[in-house]
Amino acid sequence: MAANTQKKTRDADATRARILAAAKKEFAKSGLGGARVDEIADRAKANKRMIYHYFGNKEDLFRIVLEEAYTDIREAEQKLELEHLPAREALEKLIRFTWDYYLKNPEFITLVNSENLHKARHLKKSEKIDELFRRFVGMVGGLLERGVQEGVFRPGIDPVQLNITIAAIGYYYLTNRFTGSIVFKRDLMAPEALDERLAFNIETIMRLVCINP
Amino acid sequence: MAANTQKKTRDADATRARILAAAKKEFAKSGLGGARVDEIADRAKANKRMIYHYFGNKEDLFRIVLEEAYTDIREAEQKLELEHLPAREALEKLIRFTWDYYLKNPEFITLVNSENLHKARHLKKSEKIDELFRRFVGMVGGLLERGVQEGVFRPGIDPVQLNITIAAIGYYYLTNRFTGSIVFKRDLMAPEALDERLAFNIETIMRLVCINP
DNA sequence: CAAAGAAGTAACCAGTTAGTGCGTTAAGTG
DNA sequence: CACTTAACGCACTAACTGGTTACTTCTTTG
Secondary structure, eight states, rough: OOOOOOSOOOOOHHHHHHHHHHHHHHHHHHHHOOOOHHHHHHTSSSOOOHHHHHHHHHHHHHHHHHHHHHHHHHHHHTTGGGGSHHHHHHHHHHHHHHHHHHHHHHHHHHHHHHHHHTHHHHHHHHHHHHHHHHHHHHHHHHHHHHHHHHHHHOOOOOOOHHHHHHHHHHHHHHHHHHHHHHHHSSSSSSHHOOOOOOOHHHHHHHHBBSSSO | OOOOOOSSSSSHHHHHHHHHHHHHHHHHHHHHOOHHHHHHHHHHTSSSHHHHHHHSHHHOOOOOHHHHHHHHHHHHHHTTTTGSSOOHHHHHHHHHHHHHHHHHHHHHHHHHHHHHTTTTTTHOSSSSHHHHHHHHHHHHHHHHHHHHHTTTTTTTOOOOOOOOHHHHHHHHHHHHHHHHHHHHSSSSHHHHHHHHHHHHHHHHHHHHHOOOO
Protein backbone atom coordinates (compact mmCIF):
# COMPACT_ATOMS: atom_id res chain seq x y z
CA MET A 1 0.00 0.00 0.00
CA ALA A 2 1.65 3.23 -1.16
CA ALA A 3 -0.48 5.74 0.73
CA ASN A 4 -2.08 4.75 3.97
CA THR A 5 -5.63 6.08 4.06
CA GLN A 6 -6.99 4.17 7.03
CA LYS A 7 -7.14 5.97 10.35
CA LYS A 8 -4.04 5.35 12.38
CA THR A 9 -3.85 5.63 16.14
CA ARG A 10 -0.58 7.44 15.64
CA ASP A 11 0.03 9.82 12.78
CA ALA A 12 2.65 12.50 13.06
CA ASP A 13 1.63 14.39 9.90
CA ALA A 14 -2.04 14.45 10.83
CA THR A 15 -1.30 15.67 14.34
CA ARG A 16 1.02 18.35 13.02
CA ALA A 17 -1.66 19.48 10.60
CA ARG A 18 -4.36 19.56 13.28
CA ILE A 19 -2.11 21.66 15.50
CA LEU A 20 -1.42 24.10 12.67
CA ALA A 21 -5.11 24.47 11.85
CA ALA A 22 -6.00 24.95 15.50
CA ALA A 23 -3.19 27.46 15.96
CA LYS A 24 -4.35 29.48 12.97
CA LYS A 25 -7.84 29.72 14.45
CA GLU A 26 -6.67 30.59 17.92
CA PHE A 27 -4.09 33.18 16.80
CA ALA A 28 -6.65 34.72 14.47
CA LYS A 29 -9.22 34.89 17.23
CA SER A 30 -7.06 36.31 20.00
CA GLY A 31 -3.83 37.56 18.46
CA LEU A 32 -0.38 36.32 19.39
CA GLY A 33 -0.52 37.72 22.91
CA GLY A 34 -4.06 36.63 23.65
CA ALA A 35 -3.75 33.12 22.18
CA ARG A 36 -3.43 30.29 24.68
CA VAL A 37 -1.24 27.29 24.00
CA ASP A 38 -3.52 25.04 26.04
CA GLU A 39 -6.46 26.19 23.96
CA ILE A 40 -4.58 25.31 20.76
CA ALA A 41 -3.83 21.85 22.13
CA ASP A 42 -7.48 21.31 23.05
CA ARG A 43 -8.75 22.48 19.67
CA ALA A 44 -6.26 20.21 17.92
CA LYS A 45 -7.20 17.31 20.17
CA ALA A 46 -3.49 16.94 20.74
CA ASN A 47 -1.40 17.01 23.85
CA LYS A 48 0.29 20.32 24.56
CA ARG A 49 3.59 18.51 24.68
CA MET A 50 3.25 17.78 20.96
CA ILE A 51 3.12 21.47 20.11
CA TYR A 52 6.53 21.96 21.65
CA HIS A 53 7.75 18.74 20.07
CA TYR A 54 6.80 19.78 16.53
CA PHE A 55 7.12 23.55 16.63
CA GLY A 56 9.55 24.49 19.38
CA ASN A 57 7.64 27.31 21.04
CA LYS A 58 4.67 29.64 20.70
CA GLU A 59 6.48 32.27 18.67
CA ASP A 60 7.84 29.79 16.15
CA LEU A 61 4.39 28.27 15.83
CA PHE A 62 3.02 31.70 15.07
CA ARG A 63 5.70 32.31 12.46
CA ILE A 64 4.89 29.05 10.70
CA VAL A 65 1.14 29.76 10.76
CA LEU A 66 1.85 33.15 9.25
CA GLU A 67 4.12 31.76 6.54
CA GLU A 68 1.43 29.26 5.64
CA ALA A 69 -1.20 31.98 5.44
CA TYR A 70 0.95 34.01 3.04
CA THR A 71 1.77 30.95 0.97
CA ASP A 72 -1.92 30.08 0.66
CA ILE A 73 -3.04 33.46 -0.63
CA ARG A 74 -0.19 33.71 -3.13
CA GLU A 75 -0.88 30.21 -4.41
CA ALA A 76 -4.52 31.10 -4.93
CA GLU A 77 -3.43 34.22 -6.77
CA GLN A 78 -1.20 32.21 -9.09
CA LYS A 79 -4.18 30.13 -10.12
CA LEU A 80 -5.98 33.18 -11.48
CA GLU A 81 -3.77 33.13 -14.59
CA LEU A 82 -4.38 36.79 -15.25
CA GLU A 83 -1.93 36.74 -18.19
CA HIS A 84 -4.54 35.04 -20.35
CA LEU A 85 -7.10 37.85 -20.00
CA PRO A 86 -7.31 41.35 -21.48
CA ALA A 87 -5.72 43.78 -19.02
CA ARG A 88 -8.97 45.43 -17.99
CA GLU A 89 -10.72 42.16 -17.25
CA ALA A 90 -7.63 40.86 -15.51
CA LEU A 91 -7.57 43.88 -13.21
CA GLU A 92 -11.22 43.50 -12.30
CA LYS A 93 -10.68 39.80 -11.64
CA LEU A 94 -7.81 40.65 -9.31
CA ILE A 95 -9.96 43.12 -7.36
CA ARG A 96 -12.75 40.55 -7.01
CA PHE A 97 -10.30 37.84 -6.00
CA THR A 98 -8.71 39.99 -3.30
CA TRP A 99 -12.10 40.86 -1.85
CA ASP A 100 -13.42 37.31 -1.95
CA TYR A 101 -10.27 35.91 -0.43
CA TYR A 102 -10.39 38.27 2.55
CA LEU A 103 -14.07 37.51 2.96
CA LYS A 104 -13.64 33.75 2.94
CA ASN A 105 -10.42 33.72 4.94
CA PRO A 106 -10.92 36.23 7.73
CA GLU A 107 -8.05 34.69 9.72
CA PHE A 108 -5.64 36.02 7.14
CA ILE A 109 -6.44 39.61 8.02
CA THR A 110 -6.27 39.08 11.74
CA LEU A 111 -2.95 37.26 11.50
CA VAL A 112 -1.41 40.05 9.44
CA ASN A 113 -2.73 42.63 11.91
CA SER A 114 -1.23 40.73 14.78
CA GLU A 115 2.10 40.47 12.99
CA ASN A 116 2.15 44.20 12.40
CA LEU A 117 1.36 44.88 16.05
CA HIS A 118 4.62 43.06 16.67
CA LYS A 119 6.45 45.08 14.03
CA ALA A 120 6.74 42.07 11.71
CA ARG A 121 9.44 40.49 13.82
CA HIS A 122 8.42 36.97 12.80
CA LEU A 123 8.26 37.74 9.09
CA LYS A 124 11.75 39.23 9.34
CA LYS A 125 13.03 35.84 10.42
CA SER A 126 11.23 34.03 7.61
CA GLU A 127 13.18 32.84 4.61
CA LYS A 128 10.27 31.62 2.53
CA ILE A 129 8.61 34.99 2.07
CA ASP A 130 11.04 36.80 -0.23
CA GLU A 131 10.58 34.60 -3.24
CA LEU A 132 6.82 34.51 -2.75
CA PHE A 133 6.30 38.22 -3.21
CA ARG A 134 8.81 38.90 -5.94
CA ARG A 135 6.58 37.02 -8.34
CA PHE A 136 3.45 38.75 -7.09
CA VAL A 137 4.66 42.33 -7.52
CA GLY A 138 6.06 41.35 -10.89
CA MET A 139 2.66 40.06 -11.96
CA VAL A 140 0.81 43.29 -11.19
CA GLY A 141 3.60 45.30 -12.80
CA GLY A 142 3.28 43.20 -15.93
CA LEU A 143 -0.48 43.64 -15.92
CA LEU A 144 -0.14 47.42 -15.78
CA GLU A 145 2.36 47.48 -18.66
CA ARG A 146 0.11 45.29 -20.76
CA GLY A 147 -2.85 47.58 -20.09
CA VAL A 148 -0.84 50.59 -21.24
CA GLN A 149 0.11 48.76 -24.46
CA GLU A 150 -3.51 47.83 -25.04
CA GLY A 151 -4.29 51.53 -24.68
CA VAL A 152 -6.72 51.06 -21.77
CA PHE A 153 -4.56 51.98 -18.73
CA ARG A 154 -2.92 55.27 -17.91
CA PRO A 155 0.88 55.06 -17.97
CA GLY A 156 3.13 55.77 -15.00
CA ILE A 157 1.18 54.03 -12.26
CA ASP A 158 3.34 52.48 -9.53
CA PRO A 159 2.45 48.78 -9.19
CA VAL A 160 3.27 48.79 -5.48
CA GLN A 161 0.95 51.72 -4.77
CA LEU A 162 -1.78 50.06 -6.82
CA ASN A 163 -1.31 46.76 -5.01
CA ILE A 164 -1.54 48.45 -1.64
CA THR A 165 -4.65 50.36 -2.67
CA ILE A 166 -6.48 47.30 -3.98
CA ALA A 167 -5.74 45.49 -0.75
CA ALA A 168 -6.54 48.51 1.41
CA ILE A 169 -10.08 49.20 0.23
CA GLY A 170 -11.14 45.62 0.93
CA TYR A 171 -8.98 44.90 3.97
CA TYR A 172 -9.90 48.02 5.92
CA TYR A 173 -13.62 47.54 5.36
CA LEU A 174 -13.45 43.98 6.67
CA THR A 175 -10.99 44.34 9.51
CA ASN A 176 -12.91 47.31 10.89
CA ARG A 177 -16.34 45.86 10.26
CA PHE A 178 -17.22 45.78 13.96
CA THR A 179 -16.43 49.37 14.87
CA GLY A 180 -17.61 50.41 11.40
CA SER A 181 -21.04 48.87 11.85
CA ILE A 182 -21.49 50.83 15.09
CA VAL A 183 -20.04 54.08 13.89
CA PHE A 184 -21.99 54.17 10.63
CA LYS A 185 -25.12 52.55 12.13
CA ARG A 186 -25.24 50.05 9.29
CA ASP A 187 -24.70 46.29 9.12
CA LEU A 188 -21.56 46.29 6.99
CA MET A 189 -21.68 42.50 6.68
CA ALA A 190 -25.20 42.24 5.23
CA PRO A 191 -25.08 40.54 1.79
CA GLU A 192 -26.27 43.68 -0.02
CA ALA A 193 -23.73 45.78 1.85
CA LEU A 194 -20.94 43.43 0.75
CA ASP A 195 -22.04 43.53 -2.89
CA GLU A 196 -22.29 47.29 -2.74
CA ARG A 197 -18.80 47.58 -1.31
CA LEU A 198 -17.25 45.33 -3.95
CA ALA A 199 -18.90 47.40 -6.69
CA PHE A 200 -17.62 50.60 -5.10
CA ASN A 201 -14.11 49.17 -4.90
CA ILE A 202 -14.11 48.15 -8.56
CA GLU A 203 -15.26 51.62 -9.51
CA THR A 204 -12.55 53.21 -7.36
CA ILE A 205 -9.75 51.24 -8.99
CA MET A 206 -11.09 51.46 -12.53
CA ARG A 207 -11.34 55.23 -12.31
CA LEU A 208 -7.82 55.33 -10.96
CA VAL A 209 -6.25 53.11 -13.60
CA CYS A 210 -8.32 53.19 -16.78
CA ILE A 211 -8.27 55.88 -19.43
CA ASN A 212 -12.00 55.46 -20.11
CA PRO A 213 -13.47 54.23 -16.85
CA MET B 1 -7.14 80.66 44.63
CA ALA B 2 -9.51 79.42 41.94
CA ALA B 3 -7.20 77.17 39.96
CA ASN B 4 -4.21 75.63 41.63
CA THR B 5 -1.28 75.57 39.24
CA GLN B 6 1.56 74.78 41.62
CA LYS B 7 2.75 71.23 41.86
CA LYS B 8 0.96 69.33 44.55
CA THR B 9 2.24 66.22 46.22
CA ARG B 10 -1.25 64.82 45.75
CA ASP B 11 -3.32 65.57 42.69
CA ALA B 12 -6.14 63.28 41.68
CA ASP B 13 -6.70 64.85 38.25
CA ALA B 14 -3.04 64.75 37.34
CA THR B 15 -2.69 61.12 38.40
CA ARG B 16 -5.81 60.17 36.48
CA ALA B 17 -4.45 61.91 33.40
CA ARG B 18 -1.04 60.23 33.72
CA ILE B 19 -2.71 56.84 34.00
CA LEU B 20 -4.82 57.50 30.89
CA ALA B 21 -1.80 58.60 28.88
CA ALA B 22 0.20 55.59 30.02
CA ALA B 23 -2.68 53.24 29.28
CA LYS B 24 -3.05 54.62 25.77
CA LYS B 25 0.62 53.95 25.08
CA GLU B 26 0.60 50.48 26.58
CA PHE B 27 -2.65 49.38 24.91
CA ALA B 28 -1.43 50.76 21.59
CA LYS B 29 1.85 48.94 21.94
CA SER B 30 0.59 45.54 23.02
CA GLY B 31 -3.14 45.42 22.40
CA LEU B 32 -5.72 44.81 25.09
CA GLY B 33 -4.63 41.24 25.74
CA GLY B 34 -0.91 41.94 25.70
CA ALA B 35 -1.05 45.11 27.80
CA ARG B 36 0.05 44.76 31.41
CA VAL B 37 -1.62 46.67 34.20
CA ASP B 38 1.62 46.77 36.17
CA GLU B 39 3.36 48.29 33.17
CA ILE B 40 0.69 50.99 32.92
CA ALA B 41 1.14 51.80 36.59
CA ASP B 42 4.91 52.05 36.17
CA ARG B 43 4.68 54.25 33.10
CA ALA B 44 2.21 56.51 34.87
CA LYS B 45 4.40 56.61 37.98
CA ALA B 46 1.30 55.70 39.90
CA ASN B 47 0.44 52.85 42.19
CA LYS B 48 -1.48 50.03 40.54
CA ARG B 49 -4.21 50.42 43.12
CA MET B 50 -4.96 53.88 41.70
CA ILE B 51 -5.86 52.39 38.34
CA TYR B 52 -8.55 50.30 39.96
CA HIS B 53 -9.60 53.21 42.09
CA TYR B 54 -10.16 55.55 39.17
CA PHE B 55 -11.13 53.18 36.37
CA GLY B 56 -12.59 50.03 37.90
CA ASN B 57 -10.78 47.41 35.87
CA LYS B 58 -8.63 46.83 32.83
CA GLU B 59 -11.50 46.55 30.35
CA ASP B 60 -13.16 49.75 31.52
CA LEU B 61 -9.84 51.51 31.30
CA PHE B 62 -9.49 50.33 27.73
CA ARG B 63 -12.99 51.53 26.89
CA ILE B 64 -12.26 54.99 28.26
CA VAL B 65 -8.94 55.18 26.39
CA LEU B 66 -10.76 54.25 23.21
CA GLU B 67 -13.54 56.78 23.74
CA GLU B 68 -10.94 59.46 24.29
CA ALA B 69 -9.12 58.49 21.11
CA TYR B 70 -12.31 58.77 19.05
CA THR B 71 -13.24 62.05 20.71
CA ASP B 72 -9.82 63.48 19.92
CA ILE B 73 -9.89 62.71 16.21
CA ARG B 74 -13.44 63.97 15.77
CA GLU B 75 -12.62 67.19 17.61
CA ALA B 76 -9.63 67.74 15.35
CA GLU B 77 -11.88 67.16 12.35
CA GLN B 78 -14.39 69.72 13.56
CA LYS B 79 -11.63 72.32 13.59
CA LEU B 80 -11.05 71.90 9.86
CA GLU B 81 -14.19 73.95 9.11
CA LEU B 82 -14.55 72.43 5.68
CA GLU B 83 -17.83 74.29 5.13
CA HIS B 84 -15.91 77.48 4.42
CA LEU B 85 -13.98 76.03 1.49
CA PRO B 86 -14.96 75.15 -2.09
CA ALA B 87 -15.98 71.47 -2.18
CA ARG B 88 -12.94 70.31 -4.10
CA GLU B 89 -10.46 72.00 -1.80
CA ALA B 90 -12.43 70.80 1.22
CA LEU B 91 -12.22 67.19 0.03
CA GLU B 92 -8.48 67.40 -0.51
CA LYS B 93 -8.06 68.98 2.90
CA LEU B 94 -10.00 66.10 4.45
CA ILE B 95 -7.78 63.52 2.75
CA ARG B 96 -4.64 65.29 3.93
CA PHE B 97 -6.00 65.65 7.44
CA THR B 98 -6.90 61.96 7.69
CA TRP B 99 -3.44 60.93 6.53
CA ASP B 100 -1.60 63.38 8.79
CA TYR B 101 -3.68 62.43 11.80
CA TYR B 102 -2.93 58.72 11.42
CA LEU B 103 0.72 59.52 10.89
CA LYS B 104 1.02 61.70 13.97
CA ASN B 105 -1.20 59.52 16.17
CA PRO B 106 -0.21 55.95 15.44
CA GLU B 107 -1.84 54.76 18.70
CA PHE B 108 -5.21 55.56 17.21
CA ILE B 109 -4.84 52.90 14.55
CA THR B 110 -3.57 50.26 16.93
CA LEU B 111 -6.35 50.92 19.42
CA VAL B 112 -9.01 50.59 16.74
CA ASN B 113 -7.41 47.37 15.49
CA SER B 114 -7.41 45.96 18.99
CA GLU B 115 -11.05 46.91 19.47
CA ASN B 116 -11.99 45.16 16.25
CA LEU B 117 -10.11 42.05 17.30
CA HIS B 118 -12.55 42.02 20.21
CA LYS B 119 -15.52 42.58 17.94
CA ALA B 120 -16.04 46.13 19.22
CA ARG B 121 -17.47 44.93 22.51
CA HIS B 122 -16.23 48.00 24.37
CA LEU B 123 -17.56 50.47 21.83
CA LYS B 124 -20.94 48.76 22.04
CA LYS B 125 -21.11 49.69 25.71
CA SER B 126 -20.10 53.27 25.06
CA GLU B 127 -22.75 55.98 25.17
CA LYS B 128 -20.59 58.86 24.02
CA ILE B 129 -19.88 57.53 20.55
CA ASP B 130 -23.25 57.79 18.81
CA GLU B 131 -23.49 61.56 18.88
CA LEU B 132 -19.85 61.91 17.85
CA PHE B 133 -20.25 60.16 14.52
CA ARG B 134 -23.67 61.42 13.50
CA ARG B 135 -22.14 64.84 12.95
CA PHE B 136 -19.14 63.43 11.11
CA VAL B 137 -21.07 61.41 8.52
CA GLY B 138 -23.39 64.38 8.08
CA MET B 139 -20.41 66.60 7.33
CA VAL B 140 -19.06 64.43 4.53
CA GLY B 141 -22.57 63.97 3.13
CA GLY B 142 -23.00 67.74 3.08
CA LEU B 143 -19.63 68.17 1.39
CA LEU B 144 -20.61 65.75 -1.38
CA GLU B 145 -23.94 67.51 -1.98
CA ARG B 146 -22.23 70.87 -2.14
CA GLY B 147 -19.72 69.54 -4.66
CA VAL B 148 -22.53 68.28 -6.88
CA GLN B 149 -24.22 71.69 -6.73
CA GLU B 150 -20.94 73.38 -7.60
CA GLY B 151 -20.79 71.07 -10.60
CA VAL B 152 -17.44 69.53 -9.64
CA PHE B 153 -18.46 66.20 -8.03
CA ARG B 154 -20.29 63.27 -9.61
CA PRO B 155 -23.75 62.73 -8.10
CA GLY B 156 -24.87 59.56 -6.36
CA ILE B 157 -21.77 58.82 -4.29
CA ASP B 158 -22.50 57.20 -0.93
CA PRO B 159 -20.86 59.29 1.81
CA VAL B 160 -20.28 56.23 3.98
CA GLN B 161 -18.44 54.36 1.22
CA LEU B 162 -16.37 57.45 0.50
CA ASN B 163 -15.55 57.90 4.15
CA ILE B 164 -14.45 54.32 4.45
CA THR B 165 -12.31 54.56 1.35
CA ILE B 166 -10.54 57.75 2.42
CA ALA B 167 -9.73 56.15 5.74
CA ALA B 168 -8.79 52.81 4.19
CA ILE B 169 -6.10 53.99 1.78
CA GLY B 170 -4.23 55.77 4.55
CA TYR B 171 -4.95 53.42 7.44
CA TYR B 172 -3.99 50.21 5.64
CA TYR B 173 -0.71 51.62 4.42
CA LEU B 174 0.27 52.68 7.93
CA THR B 175 -1.04 49.78 9.98
CA ASN B 176 0.66 47.30 7.66
CA ARG B 177 3.85 49.29 7.25
CA PHE B 178 5.99 46.60 8.88
CA THR B 179 4.93 43.61 6.81
CA GLY B 180 4.57 45.92 3.81
CA SER B 181 8.15 47.13 4.01
CA ILE B 182 9.37 43.52 3.96
CA VAL B 183 7.00 42.24 1.31
CA PHE B 184 7.60 45.12 -1.10
CA LYS B 185 11.29 45.51 -0.19
CA ARG B 186 10.85 49.23 0.29
CA ASP B 187 10.99 51.48 3.34
CA LEU B 188 7.36 52.57 3.39
CA MET B 189 8.08 55.08 6.14
CA ALA B 190 10.81 57.02 4.35
CA PRO B 191 9.79 60.69 4.00
CA GLU B 192 9.66 60.48 0.17
CA ALA B 193 7.61 57.29 0.38
CA LEU B 194 5.11 59.02 2.67
CA ASP B 195 4.78 62.03 0.35
CA GLU B 196 4.36 59.73 -2.60
CA ARG B 197 1.62 57.78 -0.87
CA LEU B 198 -0.31 60.90 0.10
CA ALA B 199 -0.18 62.13 -3.48
CA PHE B 200 -1.38 58.76 -4.74
CA ASN B 201 -4.25 58.79 -2.25
CA ILE B 202 -5.37 62.25 -3.30
CA GLU B 203 -5.29 61.16 -6.92
CA THR B 204 -7.31 58.02 -6.11
CA ILE B 205 -10.09 59.95 -4.38
CA MET B 206 -10.18 62.84 -6.82
CA ARG B 207 -10.57 60.49 -9.76
CA LEU B 208 -13.33 58.71 -7.89
CA VAL B 209 -15.29 61.80 -6.93
CA CYS B 210 -14.56 64.63 -9.34
CA ILE B 211 -16.04 65.11 -12.79
CA ASN B 212 -12.80 66.58 -14.16
CA PRO B 213 -10.05 65.01 -12.07
C1' DC C 1 -6.64 72.42 65.35
C1' DA C 2 -9.07 68.15 65.11
C1' DA C 3 -11.74 65.18 62.44
C1' DA C 4 -12.88 63.22 58.20
C1' DG C 5 -12.19 61.88 53.89
C1' DA C 6 -9.46 61.36 49.95
C1' DA C 7 -4.84 60.15 47.79
C1' DG C 8 -1.44 56.97 47.84
C1' DT C 9 1.34 52.54 49.02
C1' DA C 10 3.22 47.80 49.88
C1' DA C 11 2.42 43.24 50.23
C1' DC C 12 -0.22 39.75 48.98
C1' DC C 13 -3.50 36.23 46.65
C1' DA C 14 -5.66 33.02 43.66
C1' DG C 15 -5.78 31.77 39.15
C1' DT C 16 -3.34 31.38 34.87
C1' DT C 17 0.43 30.52 31.50
C1' DA C 18 4.35 28.99 28.67
C1' DG C 19 7.21 25.52 28.91
C1' DT C 20 9.32 20.52 30.70
C1' DG C 21 10.83 16.05 32.82
C1' DC C 22 9.93 11.66 32.45
C1' DG C 23 7.45 7.69 31.76
C1' DT C 24 4.27 4.93 28.46
C1' DT C 25 2.72 2.90 24.22
C1' DA C 26 2.37 2.14 19.37
C1' DA C 27 4.70 1.48 14.77
C1' DG C 28 8.34 0.15 11.93
C1' DT C 29 12.50 -3.16 11.19
C1' DG C 30 15.60 -7.14 10.96
C1' DC D 1 9.32 -11.86 18.04
C1' DA D 2 12.65 -8.70 20.06
C1' DC D 3 14.28 -4.21 19.64
C1' DT D 4 14.57 0.48 18.39
C1' DT D 5 12.48 4.71 17.31
C1' DA D 6 9.17 8.05 17.49
C1' DA D 7 4.40 9.49 18.94
C1' DC D 8 2.05 10.59 22.87
C1' DG D 9 0.42 11.93 27.66
C1' DC D 10 0.53 13.12 32.69
C1' DA D 11 1.68 15.98 36.03
C1' DC D 12 4.45 19.54 37.42
C1' DT D 13 6.73 24.39 37.99
C1' DA D 14 8.42 28.90 37.99
C1' DA D 15 7.02 33.10 36.63
C1' DC D 16 3.38 36.10 35.77
C1' DT D 17 -1.17 38.64 36.07
C1' DG D 18 -5.42 41.03 37.29
C1' DG D 19 -7.25 42.36 41.21
C1' DT D 20 -7.51 43.22 46.53
C1' DT D 21 -6.69 43.94 51.58
C1' DA D 22 -5.13 46.61 55.01
C1' DC D 23 -2.68 50.37 56.02
C1' DT D 24 -0.30 55.20 55.95
C1' DT D 25 -0.09 60.04 54.69
C1' DC D 26 -1.69 64.31 53.04
C1' DT D 27 -5.39 67.96 52.39
C1' DT D 28 -9.45 70.18 53.36
C1' DT D 29 -12.83 72.23 56.31
C1' DG D 30 -16.03 73.19 60.34
